Amino acid sequence: MILFEIKNQVAIITLNRPEKYHAFIREMALDLQDKLDLCKSDNNIRAIILTASGKAFCAGQDLGEVTDKNKSNLTKMVQEHYNPIIRKIRAIEKPIIAAVNGVAAGAGASIALSCDIVVAKESAVFVQAFSKIGLIPDSGGTFFLPRLVGIQRAAALMMTADPISAIEAQNMGMIYRTFKDDEFIESSFDLAERLAQMPTKALGLTKRLLNKSLNNDLETQINEEEKHQTIAGKTNDFKEGLASFLEKRKPKFNGN
Secondary structure, three states, rough: OOEEEEOOOEEEEEEHHHHHOEEEEEEHHHHHHHHHHHHHHOOOOOOEEEEOOOOOEEEEEOOOHOOOOOOOOOHHHHHHHHHHHHHHHHOOOOOOEEEEEOOOEEHHHHHHEEEEEEEEOOOOEOOOOOHOOOOOOOOOOOHHHHHHOOHHHHHHHHOOOEEEEEEHHHHHHOOOEOHHHHHHHHHHHHHHHHHHOHHHHHHHHHHHHHHHHHOOOOOHHHHHHHHHHHOOOOOHHHHHHHHHHHHHOOOOOOOO
16 A cells, blocks of 8 residues: 655655545554654654655545544544554654645645645645534644644635646645646656765754744754754765865765
């Protein structure tokens, strides 16, 4: 249900339940958590792509599991399936790209928006589908979406469950950018590969600071920047970046 490969120090995590539009069941959610743990611990991995096979990105929760009396426990699903996924995505101090190849609905959309950078096919669609079945957005949806597009627009998207195109999502600042459908796979990997070749220690520290900025005031945040700039300044990548600038050559960062 989850495909995994490493290519040029980029981990590619591919949701692979196309017959169900990659809707999550317990086994799939736990497998994704395991793959995220592997990405965090493997120092050879310096960037991550989260994508899906086929025509859809993720339809959210498999409602068949919800209606199964032996498995139906929404609290357990949120606690054990989705919240850990979001926590792991934000805790991995490596850039994570959500490469949205098709419809991203419900928790699928929320998981995508929790990643550091979201790119999408021009033909992709995002849907805050929870209200259609009388539920509220979870998987960090009420945290990330209003910070990306503003409270009023987030409220409208969540309450109406209106689908929006990837191009509309880009225009409103929900996602980073779109790629033409026939260029999507190559362009998404090129972006991840470029990030993997950058000073990934500094990128990780940047992600840590962005996480902190969601709750800090300005004074606290600039103090955090001071502390983390000191850490960045002691890395081999900073030494290499400075040397390559002075020597007018392309830097070779190793992520340390």
